[in-house]
Amino acid sequence: MIQTKNINRDLITEMEILVPEAFHIPEKQRRYRFITISGIVILTVISLWKLQINPFTIFFGIGKFFQMVMMFFPPTHGGWISEFIYAMGETLAMAFLGTLFGFLFAVPLGFLAAKNIIPSTIIHIVLRRFFDVIRGINTLIWALMFVNVAGLGPFAGIMAIIITDTATLAKLFAESIENVDTSQIDGAKSTGAGPIQIIRYAFIPQVLPIMLSNVLYFFESNVRAASILGILGAGGIGMQLYDRIRIMNWPQVFFIIIMILITVAVIDTISKEIRKAIVANPEYRP
Amino acid sequence: MQTQEYQWDITLGLKTSLFEEQRNKQLAKRRIYTVVWIVLFAAAFLFSLVIGDVTMEKILNLPAAWNYLKETIPILRMNSLGYDVGVWYARGDIWVGHLVDTILIAFLATFLSVIFAFVISFPASRNLIRSTSVFFLCRRILDIARAVPEMVYALLFVFAFSLGPLPGVLAIAVHSTGSLGKLFSEVNENISMEDVEGIKSTGGNWVQTIWFGVVPQVLPNYISYTILRLEWNIRAATVVGLVGAGGIGMELMTAIRQFQFKQISAITIMIILLVFFLDWVSEKLRHQLIGGEKLI
Numbered sequence: 001m002i003q004t005k006n007i008n009r010d011l012i013t014e015m016e017i018l019v020p021e022a023f024h025i026p027e028k029q030r031r032y033r034f035i036t037i038s039g040i041v042i043l044t045v046i047s048l049w050k051l052q053i054n055p056f057t058i059f060f061g062i063g064k065f066f067q068m069v070m071m072f073f074p075p076t077h078g079g080w081i082s083e084f085i086y087a088m089g090e091t092l093a094m095a096f097l098g099t100l101f102g103f104l105f106a107v108p109l110g111f112l113a114a115k116n117i118i119p120s121t122i123i124h125i126v127l128r129r130f131f132d133v134i135r136g137i138n139t140l141i142w143a144l145m146f147v148n149v150a151g152l153g154p155f156a157g158i159m160a161i162i163i164t165d166t167a168t169l170a171k172l173f174a175e176s177i178e179n180v181d182t183s184q185i186d187g188a189k190s191t192g193a194g195p196i197q198i199i200r201y202a203f204i205p206q207v208l209p210i211m212l213s214n215v216l217y218f219f220e221s222n223v224r225a226a227s228i229l230g231i232l233g234a235g236g237i238g239m240q241l242y243d244r245i246r247i248m249n250w251p252q253v254f255f256i257i258i259m260i261l262i263t264v265a266v267i268d269t270i271s272k273e274i275r276k277a278i279v280a281n282p283e284y285r286p
Numbered sequence: 287m288q289t290q291e292y293q294w295d296i297t298l299g300l301k302t303s304l305f306e307e308q309r310n311k312q313l314a315k316r317r318i319y320t321v322v323w324i325v326l327f328a329a330a331f332l333f334s335l336v337i338g339d340v341t342m343e344k345i346l347n348l349p350a351a352w353n354y355l356k357e358t359i360p361i362l363r364m365n366s367l368g369y370d371v372g373v374w375y376a377r378g379d380i381w382v383g384h385l386v387d388t389i390l391i392a393f394l395a396t397f398l399s400v401i402f403a404f405v406i407s408f409p410a411s412r413n414l415i416r417s418t419s420v421f422f423l424c425r426r427i428l429d430i431a432r433a434v435p436e437m438v439y440a441l442l443f444v445f446a447f448s449l450g451p452l453p454g455v456l457a458i459a460v461h462s463t464g465s466l467g468k469l470f471s472e473v474n475e476n477i478s479m480e481d482v483e484g485i486k487s488t489g490g491n492w493v494q495t496i497w498f499g500v501v502p503q504v505l506p507n508y509i510s511y512t513i514l515r516l517e518w519n520i521r522a523a524t525v526v527g528l529v530g531a532g533g534i535g536m537e538l539m540t541a542i543r544q545f546q547f548k549q550i551s552a553i554t555i556m557i558i559l560l561v562f563f564l565d566w567v568s569e570k571l572r573h574q575l576i577g578g579e580k581l582i
């Protein structure tokens with residue numbers, strides 16, 4: 001019917017009454033939009049005022065920053081290449097040991113915090129809150145405290161990564177344990193398996209792939225974390241980076257940044273391959 | 287009857303022997319993998335122990351960490367609780383100010399990064415841009431912005447912009463522009479192209495095509511990613527202060543460096559409460575977005 005009509009003003013008015021949404025944004029949505037946008041604008045103004053950010057400091061700083069970036073080129077190691085590689089090794093070692101021990105501590109804690117393993121609500125809540133509190137403190141803050149306790153060097157970084165990873169992984173593990181398929185547990189029970197055997201034959205085969213792929217993700221993110229922990233004195237390449245920035249040796253700073261980027265990219269690729277191999281094909285699993 | 291059973295037995299025997307053979311092959315293959323994994327793992331482990339400076343002395347010294355944590359527990363007596371808390375949080379008003387600063391740093395950084403990521407994400411989507419070189423340039427810019435950690439940017443910006451919240455804002459903004467830009471462009475690449483073709487067919491230029499064909503489809507995803515990012519950025523804002531880039535981290539750094547144990551626990555508790563509160567708000571907001579009204 002509409003096709004036979006010519007499109008004229010009357011038709012448009014008619015359609016506007018029939019389907020108002022096609023012509024105007026609904027009143028309610030418009031109000032939400034107004035509130036959201038004005039809220040964002042007000043918050044921005046408040047932040048700029050409270051943080052005392054003004055155009056002059058930005059302008060001056062950008063000039064200084066580009067001067068600095070100009071001095072980045074060409075990146076050189078300035079004869080320090082062996083020290084840099086050793087520091088990068090420290091970073092990788094920190095990430096490896098931190099993830100490994102975090103995983104080893106997280107597995108039993110994860111089982112303890114899973115509702116279907118330990119049915120006690122008190123243990124469940126206490127453990128979960130405990131994990132949340134530890135996770136709430138950033139790895140960098142833990143690293144600062146461990147530098148105070150254990151002194152400068154990679155050991156403080158390893159401890160910081162272990163602490164945060166244990167809590168985070170335990171939480172993830174507990175969740176994946178709670179989500180297992182119960183039919184396999186019943187199957188194991190029906191053959192007369194004891195509690196340990198049920199965990200070994202009903203839980204482990206289901207949760208192990210999830211655990212391993214999580215651990216590999218954590219290793220990747222820990223390599224990133226470990227590369228900056230050194231800024232606070234916890235060993236690794238970050239320490240070298242911090243020293244170079246302090247003495248304003250920009251070509252070496254740039255060299256170290258490039259080194260970090262390459263290492264992270266390589267580790268990501270390797271870990272992706274391992275994850276594909278291990279998680280997808282059970283036959284490659286040790 | 288008997289011959290049939292006999293024949294069946296023969297095939298069964300053949301089958302079992304074949305099965306055994308196959309199984310042994312698989313086991314042998316698996317054994318090789320096991321050995322390779324163990325060797326690689328042991329090598330990495332030993333290397334890490336040596337280079338990571340893990341000595342028996344350091345491990346035995348670990349109880350010192352416990353003593354350190356015990357030092358941070360404040361003295362709170364039941365009969366003078368108000369006074370003790372007052373002593374513990376003597377600098378409370380200053381810290382609340384810094385905590386607010388932390389949130390504002392994260393907010394400004396998220397605001398800036400959403401604007402930049404929004405602009406860059408369209409030329410960084412394969413389906414929306416014809417020029418390969420522009421696409422690759424935008425993708426590489428996002429990759430580089432994302433790959434350098436916030437703390438490294440913070441260090442560099444502290445040098446250029448001097449101590450204070452501004453370098454923190456910029457450091458977090460640059461890093462999260464990279465992350466958000468990549469997420470946004472992935473969202474863009476998964477849209478239905480019908481709307482885009484529709485706008486194009488009416489003679490819309492590139493900007494109009496994006497604004498009327500793409501943005502309405504992707505906005506809900508953008509918003510939920512932005513809320514997640516804001517949450518992440520507040521966590522980041524609590525630590526950029528450790529290198530002098532503003533926020534509560536600067537106070538914590540001072541307290542830790544000066545061994546002000548009681549202050550360490552006081553500030554840490556404030557940070558933890560902030561993070562808890564944040565998790566809660568962000569979850570509420572996202573639930574409302576998924577289930578409820580259109581906010582924008």
